[in-house]
Amino acid sequence: MNISMRVNGKPVEAEVEPQELLVERIREDLELTGTKVGCDTGQCGTCVVSLNGVSVKSCLVLTVQADDSELTTIEGVSPGEGLSDLQEALRREHGTQCGFCTPGMVMSLRDLLSREEDPSEQRIREWLTGNLCRCTGYQSIVRGVQGVAAVPGS
Ligand code: FES
Ligand code: FES
Structure with a gap:
């Protein structure tokens, strides 16, 4: 199947197998x-x-389901130089250690902060139940998260 989408702002077209996962x-x-890919x-x-x-x-989404979509990965949220406000806040608070969970955390938390300007600690913890960190x-x-202002695109 032929699909087209925008990935980090750039157009992408591809011929994909129906069973291909988006993360692949x-x-x-x-x-x-x-x-x-952790699990x-x-x-x-x-x-x-x-x-x-x-x-x-993205391990639960087929690539064909992303046809005609706007896809953003962690590469698309970091500014050309330095870190986004959210990334900087996580760095400052030592919210990243081995770093393996961090891209997924950032992508999840951007979504939360785009919906809620000042989420409570309980809300942040609930939101992160789908993001595991072993460190x-x-x-x-x-x-x-509490230290960063809700800036769209953070
Ligand atoms: S790799 Fe997708 S949830 Fe673990
Ligand atoms: S920083 Fe290592 S898993 Fe989260």
């Missing part, structure tokens, strides 16, 4: 390896990307 397209064909079964959240502005686990204990991640 992202990592293997588009070589956007900032998106990680492949929809549990860890390391593969989260933004599809038409909504955070999704930080979450407290520093929550502090980072």
Whole structure:
């Protein structure tokens, strides 16, 4: 099947197999390896990307379902130089250690911050139930989110 989409603002067209997962397209064909695969079964959240502005686990989406969509990966949210406000806040609060979960965390949290200007700690923790982190204990991640202003695109 032929699909077309915009990936990080650039048009992409491809012939894809019906069973291909979006995360495979992202990592293997588009070589956007900032998106990680931690489980492949929809549990860890390391593969989260933004599809038409909504955070999704790309290991649970078929590439054909992304036809005619606007796809944003972690590569598309970092400014040309330095870090986004959210990334900087996570760095400042030591919300990243090994970093494996971080791209998925950032993509999920961008979605939350685009919906809610000042989410409570409980809300942030609920939102992150689909994003596992084995290093930080979450407290520093929550502090980072609370420390960043809700800036669209952060
Ligand atoms: S790799 Fe997609 S949720 Fe774990
Ligand atoms: S920083 Fe290592 S898994 Fe989250």
